[in-house]
Amino acid sequence: RPEYAFIGRSNVGKSSLINMLTNRKGLAMTSSTPGKTMLINHFLINDEWYLVDLPGYGYARRGKENRERLQQIIEDYILQRESLTSLFVLVDSRHEPQKIDLAFMEWLGENGVPFSIVFTKIDKLGPVRLKQNVEEYKQKLLERWEELPPVFVTSSEKRSGREELLDYIGQINASLR
Template identity: 75%
Template structure:
């Protein structure tokens, strides 16, 4: 798939205010500072589409971007940023839960994980929650350029081994680097495959 147009449509703080649409939505989520904005900008080839910030926890809203006039890329708030305070954390958790569980247009959720780190409890619990609720998702390992290829490979394998302790079948996964554009083609092709199968089986 080649992205020919990507336009910001709306930001909002309530999942029930999302666009009324029958287009598929592909949502991106992860812990604060996992590289979500950089990944979105890399996928769309628009360096300023999603605002990147060195301050974790900047995305507090659901952001919709219309891609090729055919599907939405949805940027969800990052979870697990403790400095937001308990009330804000609870508000964001409710927002995420409502969108993920209730949004019918949500076609696949991409869970971003920093490829440099050991598996984090908060990510594993979130992934488990998705499984329990039957949510279609894929894992995106980010920041692969920040270490050697071998280190990324072994970290990803370690992650998959841990998931296999609970999952009979592993979810699809992608290894990406916003800097080097690694994984861009694979991820967009995956979205395109889903879009095609939706058109064939409306």
């Protein structure tokens, strides 16, 4: 089954987004990565696809060694997982583009891993500011890329952006059938 992975800096709102997407109801939670249950969690959705919860990156308090170990686990999963269909990189809509996120996207590009950008916590911004921030982010990406990845704007608080994300995943799944 196809896998869609979610990743972002710690505190970006990943757990909240995953809860919103899955409703945390009637889902079979399994782990197909033995020994890494705590780090990489798989949620089987509608018996059709896996939502994969990857560890948050760039958390300074983890310490250098831990951070590097996590980094390795993330990289191994992304590069070795044949059923990984697409990756969602979460970024906080309030912040300007962060070096660590841009570097990660760069790395994805170099390795030919398709990804989308998911802006989180949009309820914390007014519509004008949100539009500005998203636009600035796109401009930043266009400095390095010729094409923009798909972009989603979400608020787990307000449950917005849910349908768009699930539709997008549904469309890819349909195209794989």
